Amino acid sequence: MKSITRIAAAAAALAAVACAKETTEPYEKFEDLALRAWIAQNRAELLDNYQQFGEAGYYLDLHQAGDLASAPINDTIRWIRFDFSGRDLAGNIILTRNAQEAQLAGTFTKYTHYVPFYRYCGESSYSLIEGTWLAMHEKQRLGESYFAANRDRLGLDKAEYEMRIGAGVTLYMPSRVVGSGLQGDGGYEGQYALDAGKPLIITMEIRDTVKNPLQREGSEVDAYCERNGGRQVYSKDEKDTEAVKWPSSFDDENHPYTIDKRWVSACDSVAQLYVNYRFAPNETFTYPEPYHVGVAPYTDEGSVASIDAQIAEALQKRFHADEPYKGVAALDADSVKLDGTAKIWYIGRFLDGFIFDTNIDEVKEIIYGEVASTGSALSYTPEEGGLITAFYYAIPNMRYGQWGALITTSTNAYGASGQSGSTSTSSSGYSNDYYDYLNYLNYYNYYNSYYGGYGSYYNNYYNGYYGGYYNPYYSSYYDSYANGYYGSTTDTGTTKTTTSTEIPSFTPLIFEFYIEPKAN
Numbered sequence: 001m002k003s004i005t006r007i008a009a010a011a012a013a014l015a016a017v018a019c020a021k022e023t024t025e026p027y028e029k030f031e032d033l034a035l036r037a038w039i040a041q042n043r044a045e046l047l048d049n050y051q052q053f054g055e056a057g058y059y060l061d062l063h064q065a066g067d068l069a070s071a072p073i074n075d076t077i078r079w080i081r082f083d084f085s086g087r088d089l090a091g092n093i094i095l096t097r098n099a100q101e102a103q104l105a106g107t108f109t110k111y112t113h114y115v116p117f118y119r120y121c122g123e124s125s126y127s128l129i130e131g132t133w134l135a136m137h138e139k140q141r142l143g144e145s146y147f148a149a150n151r152d153r154l155g156l157d158k159a160e161y162e163m164r165i166g167a168g169v170t171l172y173m174p175s176r177v178v179g180s181g182l183q184g185d186g187g188y189e190g191q192y193a194l195d196a197g198k199p200l201i202i203t204m205e206i207r208d209t210v211k212n213p214l215q216r217e218g219s220e221v222d223a224y225c226e227r228n229g230g231r232q233v234y235s236k237d238e239k240d241t242e243a244v245k246w247p248s249s250f251d252d253e254n255h256p257y258t259i260d261k262r263w264v265s266a267c268d269s270v271a272q273l274y275v276n277y278r279f280a281p282n283e284t285f286t287y288p289e290p291y292h293v294g295v296a297p298y299t300d301e302g303s304v305a306s307i308d309a310q311i312a313e314a315l316q317k318r319f320h321a322d323e324p325y326k327g328v329a330a331l332d333a334d335s336v337k338l339d340g341t342a343k344i345w346y347i348g349r350f351l352d353g354f355i356f357d358t359n360i361d362e363v364k365e366i367i368y369g370e371v372a373s374t375g376s377a378l379s380y381t382p383e384e385g386g387l388i389t390a391f392y393y394a395i396p397n398m399r400y401g402q403w404g405a406l407i408t409t410s411t412n413a414y415g416a417s418g419q420s421g422s423t424s425t426s427s428s429g430y431s432n433d434y435y436d437y438l439n440y441l442n443y444y445n446y447y448n449s450y451y452g453g454y455g456s457y458y459n460n461y462y463n464g465y466y467g468g469y470y471n472p473y474y475s476s477y478y479d480s481y482a483n484g485y486y487g488s489t490t491d492t493g494t495t496k497t498t499t500s501t502e503i504p505s506f507t508p509l510i511f512e513f514y515i516e517p518k519a520n
Contacts, residue, residue, distance in 0.1 A: 027197065031174050035059075035199050038089055039172060046172070048143030051134070058131050059172035060140055065154045066166030066206060073163050074137050077123065078211045079506070081116040084132070084204035086182060086190070094194045095184030099293035105191045110368045111499040112187025112421065113354050114293050116207045118504040131177035132202060136163050168205040175199060186421020186502050213506035217409045218272045221508050224351055224407060225274055228285050229262030236268050243268075257329050263407065266393040272409045275394050279405040279512060280325050281315035284308040291352040297367055304353035307367060311347070314362040319345075319514060325403060333400040334518060336382070342395055343377035343516040351508050356501040377516060388413045390509070400518035406511050413509045421502030 039046055039059050046059045073080060085096040093105040099114035125133035140161045142150075147159040163169070178200045183193035194200055210216045225231035232254065235243035246268045247255040256264040256277045263274035290304040297307060316324065336342045348357035355367050359375035380387055382396050390408040398404050410416070503509075 028174065028176055031176075031197065031199065035172065035174055038199075043172070045146060045149065049146040050143070051138075051140055053134055053138055056130060056134060056177045058134070058174070058177060060135070060142075061170040061172075062140075062142070062150065062154060062161065063168040063170065064166065064205075065156060065161065066164040066168070068155060068164065070164050073121070073165070073206060073209050074139075076211065078121060078209050079118060079213050080121045080136060080206065081118050081208040081210070082132075082136075082204050082206050083116045084202055086184075086194070087201045087203075088192070088194055089199055089201065092192050093190030094182055094192060094200065095188050095190050097188060099295045102187065102189075103295055105189070107184070107187065107189040107191075108295060109187040109423075109499045110297065111356075111501050113291075113350065113356060113501055114187075115291075115352075115504075118506075120505070129173075129178055129182075129200075129202065131171050131173040131200075132204060134177065135169060135171055135204070136206070163206055165206050165209060168203075170201060170203045173200050173202060185423055187423065187499050188421070188502075189423060210506075214409070214411070217506050217508050220351055221272050221274070221407055221409055223288070224508075224510075225263035227288065229276070230260070231263040231274055232256075232259055232261040232265070234265040234268040266390075266397070266406065270393055270412065273390055273393055273412050274407050275397070276405040276407075277328050277398075277402075279403050280327060281319060281403055281514070282312045282324070284312055285353070285510075287351065287353040289352055291350070291354040297369075298354070307355075308353070310366050311363055314366065315360070315514075318360070318362055328399060328402050328404075331399050331401055333402070335397060335399050336515065337396050338383040339381065340396075340400075340518075341379060341381045342398070342400070344380055344395075344513050345375075345377055345516075346511050346513040349510040349512075351510065356503065388509075390511070395515070398515055400515055403512075403514050405513070407508065409508050410506045414503045414507065416505055418505040418507060419500075419503040422500045423497065425497045 036047070043059070043061070046061055049060050051057055051060050083097050085098055085101055086094040088094060093101060096102055096105065097114055097117055099108060099112075102108040102112070102114065119127045121128065121133065121136055125137075128136075140163075142156075142159040142161060144159070147156070151157070175197045178194070178198075181194055181196040181198075182200060184190055222231065233240065233243040234246045234254075236245070237243065243265075244254045249255070250257065253259065256275070262276050262278060264277070266273045266275045284305070285308070287304060290301050292298045292300050292303050294300075297303060319325070334340070345360050346358065347355055347360065347363055349355050355363070358364060358367075359378060361371045361375050364371045364375065380391060380395060382392050385392065388408075390406055390412040393412065394404070394406045410418070
């Protein structure tokens with residue numbers, strides 16, 4: 001009995017000593033040690049290339065310095081287009097903007113627009129992984145041995161470096177500059193999601209920077225119209241030298257049905273929203289940089305033209321099998337007006353020709369290789385709203401039985417916030433669009449503060465022309481047809497997977513559409 005007591009007392013004393021010596025170490029310390037050990041074993045040349053910014057840091061490998069004659073991208077707040085892929089330390093793809101990598105990971109979809117990420121880079125990192133923001137925002141200081149070994153290859157004359165257009169880097173980041181886990185969405189997924197508390201490897205390349213996104217997309221829209229038949233601006237402003245007054249009769253040489261320029265202002269008080277009233281189903285467009293990613297259906301630079309030729313043939317066969325469409329000038333029909341109801345068949349595109357949405361089954365078959373959900377005509381009454389405002393301005397002047405096309409800047413489409421892509425799997429096949437509230441606030445504040453001082457020419461870009469109800473910048477109401485995000489549902493046997501196409505911030509859109517003849 002006494003021996004048992006002595007053993008218990010000894011155990012209690014040992015426990016007391018252990019408790020007294022116990023210390024609490026933060027997880028970050030152990031993760032840093034583990035990441036450093038991994039770098040030492042796999043990329044030892046990067047050990048002295050650690051970038052430290054307060055409590056944040058990462059290992060940097062600079063692949064290419066970019067255009068050293070250009071200003072650093074951190075010289076002012078701006079929007080950045082950059083390609084990137086993320087992997088875990090085992091090399092598994094976590095997320096990617098590259099179509100061929102997505103195909104390798106088994107996550108490629110034909111509904112995903114594989115283009116560079118487009119995000120606002122300002123004084124905070126709300127919309128960016130903090131590590132990528134630090135790489136773009138802060139001055140990088142290259143380690144002595146790293147600089148000596150790479151200065152000639154990179155063309156650098158000093159060990160300090162700031163990222164420029166064309167710069168390419170790989171960042172080996174601890175979780176505190178990544179966030180609480182990471183997962184791609186909308187076709188940008190990888191093989192796995194990154195668990196919280198795990199390091200991430202990001203490879204990124206700066207493709208472009210934009211200081212004034214509204215001006216940039218406006219220029220792109222104008223250039224597109226000039227490339228595809230010319231444009232005519234209608235305006236009440238007599239100081240606008242390129243504009244003419246809205247024609248008062250069909251005999252006017254500037255009437256949109258007869259003018260030699262194909263794209264005309266939809267409204268004389270709305271900038272850079274153009275309508276092609278003479279568009280026909282057998283007509284195709286040309287694109288300055290046709291979308292191609294090395295994967296079908298957009299394999300090479302000629303893919304968009306080939307797809308469009310097939311679409312033109314399919315439209316003619318479906319809608320005008322008996323006789324060709326004769327054009328709006330020969331059409332004896334009423335205009336839709338604000339209170340009329342139009343039954344619309346449409347194709348939605350980006351300016352590179354990528355089709356992000358359609359309700360025409362033959363077009364779905366051509367570009368997606370499937371008709372996951374049968375399309376039906378979009379019923380739209382302008383005065384009731386519900387679609388992007390570009391339709392509100394364009395459709396009332398269209399006639400029943402008419403083909404047309406419109407092109408618009410984001411102002412009358414999905415605005416400064418765009419629409420996030422998403423992938424969801426369920427038994428019902430419906431998709432819940434995810435929306436990043438912090439991103440929205442970031443874009444919204446930027447949009448108000450950065451452009452709030454411009455004059456009347458830009459007013460229509462950021463003032464609600466008909467108030468909050470019609471303005472997509474302030475309204476969260478989007479008609480499911482206009483989104484088109486529910487047309488990409490694929491049946492996997494027991495479940496349905498829906499991929500919604502991302503529409504980036506400040507993105508111009510093109511719509512080709514047909515309005516059914518008015519029912520008797």
